Amino acid sequence: EPEVTQTPSHQVTQMxxxxxxxxxxxxxHLYFYWYRQILGQKVEFLVSFYNNEISxxxxxxxxxxxxxxxxxxxxxxxxxxxxxEDSAMYFCASIPTEMNTEAFFGQGTRLTVV
Amino acid sequence: xxxxxxxxxxxxxxxxAIVSLNCTYSNSAFQYFMWYRQYxxxxxxxxxxxxxxxxxxxxxxTAQVDxxxxxxxxxxxxxxxxxxxxxxxxxxxxxxxxxxxxGGGTRVLVKx
Numbered sequence: 001e002p003e004v005t006q007t008p009s010h011q012v013t014q015m016x017x018x019x020x021x022x023x024x025x026x027x028x029h030l031y032f033y034w035y036r037q038i039l040g041q042k043v044e045f046l047v048s049f050y051n052n053e054i055s056x057x058x059x060x061x062x063x064x065x066x067x068x069x070x071x072x073x074x075x076x077x078x079x080x081x082x083x084x085e086d087s088a089m090y091f092c093a094s095i096p097t098e099m100n101t102e103a104f105f106g107q108g109t110r111l112t113v114v
Numbered sequence: 115x116x117x118x119x120x121x122x123x124x125x126x127x128x129x130x131a132i133v134s135l136n137c138t139y140s141n142s143a144f145q146y147f148m149w150y151r152q153y154x155x156x157x158x159x160x161x162x163x164x165x166x167x168x169x170x171x172x173x174x175x176t177a178q179v180d181x182x183x184x185x186x187x188x189x190x191x192x193x194x195x196x197x198x199x200x201x202x203x204x205x206x207x208x209x210x211x212x213x214x215x216x217g218g219g220t221r222v223l224v225k226x
Contacts, residue, residue, distance in 0.1 A: 004157075030211075033213065033214075043202065043216040050211050056211075089155065102160050105157040105160075106157050
């Protein structure tokens with residue numbers, strides 16, 4: 001069964017460092033998303049990406065965040081200068097068509113900022 | 115008022131019992147409703163997806179949507195210890211590619 005793949009599973013970084021989280025969405029899916037979940041809190045939307053551009057972003061997704069799909073398969077989230085409060089699980093998700101339909105999530109990257 | 119409200123639990127039931135979960139929402143623009151299961155430090159796993167009021171059944175799972183009351187439910191029949199997890203409701207609007215808005219999750223414990 002096709003699945004969303006995320007790497008790494010766990011990333012530890014020092015405050016102020018840049019990190020890149022990687023995702024390989026399900027092939028032929030059209031919409032891609034990043035969500036995050038701070039420990040003990042709800043899953044929160046960060047950004048959606050369609051047709052090689054951001055279609056929507058949340059207030060959390062400020063200038064220190066960026067996304068790109070450099071090669072038509074990988075989908076990356078970059079955090080330029082990490083803060084302690086960026087520590088969270090980051091989930092990539094994708095949906096297959098332009099209609100709202102099932103969103104499939106990856107297993108997540110646990111980001112720990114020290 | 116939160117957009118999506120979900121009782122955090124924990125909800126503890128004996129093996130074989132019916133688990134009843136629910137969410138309420140305030141945004142009438144929500145048209146698509148999903149239930150996810152999440153194990154600790156893992157990604158949400160899609161269980162059920164619905165877009166109309168009424169019931170949808172899949173194996174031991176039944177999802178109910180009542181748009182007039184802005185209320186959705188998930189029932190798990192013949193619960194097993196492996197059903198112990200956090201269950202998340204999520205919903206989205208009708209526009210193409212709309213983001214999901216999640217409830218906070220209900221932790222379920224099925225005791226053998």
